[in-house]
Amino acid sequence: MKRPVITLLSDFGIADHYVAAMKGVILGICPQAELVDISHEIPAFSIPEAAYTLAQAWQCFPKGTVHLAVVDPGVGSSRRAIVGEVDGHRFVAPDNGLLSMIPGFRSARIRQITASRYFRQPVSNTFHGRDIFAPVAAHIAKGLPLARTGNLIGDPVIADFAEPTRLGLARWLGTVLKVDRFGNVVTNFGWEEFRGIAASPFTLKIGRRTVSRFCSTYDGAPDGQLFAIAGSAGFVEISMNQQAAAKLIEIGAGSKVELLFRSVAK
Amino acid sequence: MKRPVITLLSDFGIADHYVAAMKGVILGICPQAELVDISHEIPAFSIPEAAYTLAQAWQCFPKGTVHLAVVDPGVGSSRRAIVGEVDGHRFVAPDNGLLSMIPGFRSARIRQITASRYFRQPVSNTFHGRDIFAPVAAHIAKGLPLARTGNLIGDPVIADFAEPTRLGLARWLGTVLKVDRFGNVVTNFGWEEFRGIAASPFTLKIGRRTVSRFCSTYDGAPDGQLFAIAGSAGFVEISMNQQAAAKLIEIGAGSKVELLFRSVAK
Amino acid sequence: MKRPVITLLSDFGIADHYVAAMKGVILGICPQAELVDISHEIPAFSIPEAAYTLAQAWQCFPKGTVHLAVVDPGVGSSRRAIVGEVDGHRFVAPDNGLLSMIPGFRSARIRQITASRYFRQPVSNTFHGRDIFAPVAAHIAKGLPLARTGNLIGDPVIADFAEPTRLGLARWLGTVLKVDRFGNVVTNFGWEEFRGIAASPFTLKIGRRTVSRFCSTYDGAPDGQLFAIAGSAGFVEISMNQQAAAKLIEIGAGSKVELLFRSVAK
Numbered sequence: 001m002k003r004p005v006i007t008l009l010s011d012f013g014i015a016d017h018y019v020a021a022m023k024g025v026i027l028g029i030c031p032q033a034e035l036v037d038i039s040h041e042i043p044a045f046s047i048p049e050a051a052y053t054l055a056q057a058w059q060c061f062p063k064g065t066v067h068l069a070v071v072d073p074g075v076g077s078s079r080r081a082i083v084g085e086v087d088g089h090r091f092v093a094p095d096n097g098l099l100s101m102i103p104g105f106r107s108a109r110i111r112q113i114t115a116s117r118y119f120r121q122p123v124s125n126t127f128h129g130r131d132i133f134a135p136v137a138a139h140i141a142k143g144l145p146l147a148r149t150g151n152l153i154g155d156p157v158i159a160d161f162a163e164p165t166r167l168g169l170a171r172w173l174g175t176v177l178k179v180d181r182f183g184n185v186v187t188n189f190g191w192e193e194f195r196g197i198a199a200s201p202f203t204l205k206i207g208r209r210t211v212s213r214f215c216s217t218y219d220g221a222p223d224g225q226l227f228a229i230a231g232s233a234g235f236v237e238i239s240m241n242q243q244a245a246a247k248l249i250e251i252g253a254g255s256k257v258e259l260l261f262r263s264v265a266k
Numbered sequence: 267m268k269r270p271v272i273t274l275l276s277d278f279g280i281a282d283h284y285v286a287a288m289k290g291v292i293l294g295i296c297p298q299a300e301l302v303d304i305s306h307e308i309p310a311f312s313i314p315e316a317a318y319t320l321a322q323a324w325q326c327f328p329k330g331t332v333h334l335a336v337v338d339p340g341v342g343s344s345r346r347a348i349v350g351e352v353d354g355h356r357f358v359a360p361d362n363g364l365l366s367m368i369p370g371f372r373s374a375r376i377r378q379i380t381a382s383r384y385f386r387q388p389v390s391n392t393f394h395g396r397d398i399f400a401p402v403a404a405h406i407a408k409g410l411p412l413a414r415t416g417n418l419i420g421d422p423v424i425a426d427f428a429e430p431t432r433l434g435l436a437r438w439l440g441t442v443l444k445v446d447r448f449g450n451v452v453t454n455f456g457w458e459e460f461r462g463i464a465a466s467p468f469t470l471k472i473g474r475r476t477v478s479r480f481c482s483t484y485d486g487a488p489d490g491q492l493f494a495i496a497g498s499a500g501f502v503e504i505s506m507n508q509q510a511a512a513k514l515i516e517i518g519a520g521s522k523v524e525l526l527f528r529s530v531a532k
Numbered sequence: 533m534k535r536p537v538i539t540l541l542s543d544f545g546i547a548d549h550y551v552a553a554m555k556g557v558i559l560g561i562c563p564q565a566e567l568v569d570i571s572h573e574i575p576a577f578s579i580p581e582a583a584y585t586l587a588q589a590w591q592c593f594p595k596g597t598v599h600l601a602v603v604d605p606g607v608g609s610s611r612r613a614i615v616g617e618v619d620g621h622r623f624v625a626p627d628n629g630l631l632s633m634i635p636g637f638r639s640a641r642i643r644q645i646t647a648s649r650y651f652r653q654p655v656s657n658t659f660h661g662r663d664i665f666a667p668v669a670a671h672i673a674k675g676l677p678l679a680r681t682g683n684l685i686g687d688p689v690i691a692d693f694a695e696p697t698r699l700g701l702a703r704w705l706g707t708v709l710k711v712d713r714f715g716n717v718v719t720n721f722g723w724e725e726f727r728g729i730a731a732s733p734f735t736l737k738i739g740r741r742t743v744s745r746f747c748s749t750y751d752g753a754p755d756g757q758l759f760a761i762a763g764s765a766g767f768v769e770i771s772m773n774q775q776a777a778a779k780l781i782e783i784g785a786g787s788k789v790e791l792l793f794r795s796v797a798k
Binding site: 034037038042053054057062180 | 545546547548549551552553554555556557559560563564567656658659662
Binding site for chain 1: 268269271273280300302303304305306307308319320322323324325326327328331446447498
């Protein structure tokens, strides 16, 4: 028999007992589950970085996997808890935009989790990861149909960082999704849509800096100069040869980036 | 068949090979075990923080779980290795107080592990996690009755931080169990017993600081002012709004805290 | 049925999605695999430390284990991917010396992985861990004979740090394998071969420092003085009582160490 896979993503860190508490709850409900950590080192409350990390990882897992994602600054407030299915994968998360970079999320059937009989009782105000998300994910892995978790909703939160916003004919507002450990700044300008920057004059405005150079490899610019590059994750990145671009720019996940194409058809 | 769960807790960190060595030994003995890390980021030799972390996590796991905890400054000395059962959970650890925050530990039947036939041979002087604790935990997960590991002992170590010590009619000596990653200082003053601080004038003396204010939420005091709060783990915590209390107080796990109620019935 | 164990070792860190991507790919191919992390905190591109860490961990695992090791500065270049079997354990890694501290590796039958039908398609230029190493390891765990992965090669890379080089009658050139978290400097001078330093006058030259003292315990020298010691991993280490030797010496994994015996038979 195939064991159900449950992935876990959070900003809980690995030093404390929080991740283990969720895993213990899951194994109490679904002992046959295979638990795989995606990351627990998401910066505290960073929904953009969590959404990006999940979007990079989920498709590597087999269909049927349940993805449990808990970056939840609104815990204890009225934010909803949701489940949804995309391409055979099931997702369990707070309704705060965390799932909105999953392609297909916008057209997926999303439900608000309300079936408290699947919760761990009593439900705390501070740790829904353990009390709501983990047990619901475990029940789903064990076979609970999504329809039993709650009703469909028509308005799940789509994060503003899910894709760039058009500000004008040749002006876009994007968001930093992640700073990687080499200091490269991953934006939400998808390479497929914005590959024009390789051919046309452009300016990226980020923090107090502007970037107008495109390079196709990391060593394509002089040291100390910022440039844009097509990153391996499919997004435009801002980089520096041998140095941490993010340190110079002084920004992090969630920061805004403006893109202007300078020579629009005149 | 339900797979036996073994949790692991240590101060080994995750960069080195130590945790993997323990897991390899376990899987060689009990291949069906499900291994779950509680934490390996306990500060080196910090028995209070290990005891607190284990006490927070264990009850989330299903009955039958074997909890393997190795924070072991006395490795190679004459400190004993022990096993015990509380509420259907089995615990394997050095006898140094690490288990003494598990409710029920004091009344549990505790055995000294002496059955060397279950050890990995040769037993090193420096790594009993791999050579004694991991193989014994694996054998227990596989079905070995605790009685086969060694004889009952009447005097397992109860750590002085297991609960506050009464110094006088209205004076108690407590211990810092953990500084969380927000800098909140978790004491061993259990909220149930010491909720009086919400109603009565009190002073907490910690490091060179005193704290006399109680707040019910983290934003209940002006910035930069220390206050006591009922933490989500069930203990009195010392906190500061938006700042790391522990940094101001300059203490860590194991530090002492004195509590005085100032208006005892006169 | 015994579940196949796959260990994972890399320099990917645990914050990003890379490790999860490899695990997802593995579970898609071999759902019954038991995945165990050895370490993902190898310093970026540090083949010596990766080789050392793997060499310390692998023998604790049961025979039949597949060890997947990806520290791969040459990804995308023409470096080969290899598999081999030593003592019933299977190893999958880039051919860059990462396996060369496994005893028996030199005499093992090593194959170059070329059977692209077992790869994840399309194969990227930047992430062979996900696209080549993980799926091949999963197929092997599932039962694929090594002979099906590619042809035998006669010249796998043996790292220069695999053992010290003799420079003269009493002069050896060694390599630092790892700096542990206490700052102890682990060299590749195996204790069995070089235990002469406990008895004969010697000099270790490392960075701008020389070390001529041998101690049998960590507290055997005055504070602030470097000494050599027989480390628990079976190698000569350079240490300081209560201080980080590596900080004083200013070196890291991969640095060279010269050993001279000063009183060769005259």
